[in-house]
Amino acid sequence: MSRIGFIGIGNMGAPMACNLNNAGHEVVAYDLLQENLDQIAARGVKIADSPAAAVAGADVLFTMLPGGSQVESVYLSHVFRVAKPGTLMIDCSTIDIESCRTVHDAAASYRFPMVDAPVSGGVSGATAGSLTFMAGGEQESVSSALPLLEILGKNIVHCGAPGTGQAAKICNNMMLGIQMASVAEAFVLSERLGLDAGKLFEVASTSSGQCWSLTSYCPVPGLVEASPANNNYEPGFASALMLKDMNLALEAAEIFGAKLKLAKLAASLYSSYFDTGVIGHRKMTHSGQNY
DSSP, rough: OEEEEEEEOOOHHHHHHHHHHHHHEEEEEEEHHHHHHHHHHHOOOOESSHHHHHTTTSSSEEEESSSSSHHHHHHHIHHHHHOOTTEEEEEEEOOOOHHHHHHHHHHTTTTEEEEEEOOOOOHHHHHHHHHEEEESOOHHHHHHHHHHHHHHHEEEEEEEEEHHHHHHHHHHHHHHHHHHHHHHHHHHHHHHHOOHHHHHHHHHHTTTTTOOOHTTTOTTTTTTSSSSGTTTTOOOOOOOOOHHHHHHHHHHHHTTOOOOOHHHEEEEEEEEEEHOOOOTTSSSTTTTTOO
């Protein structure tokens, strides 16, 4: 069994760290918020008092952080300085391509194998160990990470060279953001037209309107058991994070010369919603802080 450092114990990182620990690995975790650490300590995960302490002596390091600046800060200021030679680095954050490549290049200069492995599947997938991983990195690094990723997920796709995991995640979540807006608007229209929401779901979920946003995250209560709509809309993947991912797509499009008209429109909808102050920030833990 491996000694695993885990930095970033939020909505996704906590169940992932616990699943690795439950599989028999020795997991040592760190987060800026003590309340997050207290929750997983109660479930048997060891706690570190700094990022350096989490990675010291580890065979593998997982990170699950809110943005590119945090990822760069953790790796460049802490991890690479203290990790033992050969430690496998697996970053599961969703970040911009430039930050991802910067950290990959630095890892290569220190001769650390590294995989960018952002995830899809939400908190329920992290808890159930059924995530999808989009992995970017050298074949040997991805192969080394595979046994651990298989504890955490059901689908692991090696997307290609370093950075391609992030590319896949950005494109995937751009589609999610657009689809989620369309599904919500469809149910608003159906209500205005006097169509029962359950009947619309029955039709669309078995025809051309079918998509993950409908069948897994339907925004109307009573139709999909695991949807946040059936849990008082308690966020696992908050709207603020969706806006972040849409902006990552638009940023990448600007850099690489792609025109994303629908993505830009959808991002403006999330931005307007965010600006109203309706969405809560309690799930955006330590988003503005560096490690």
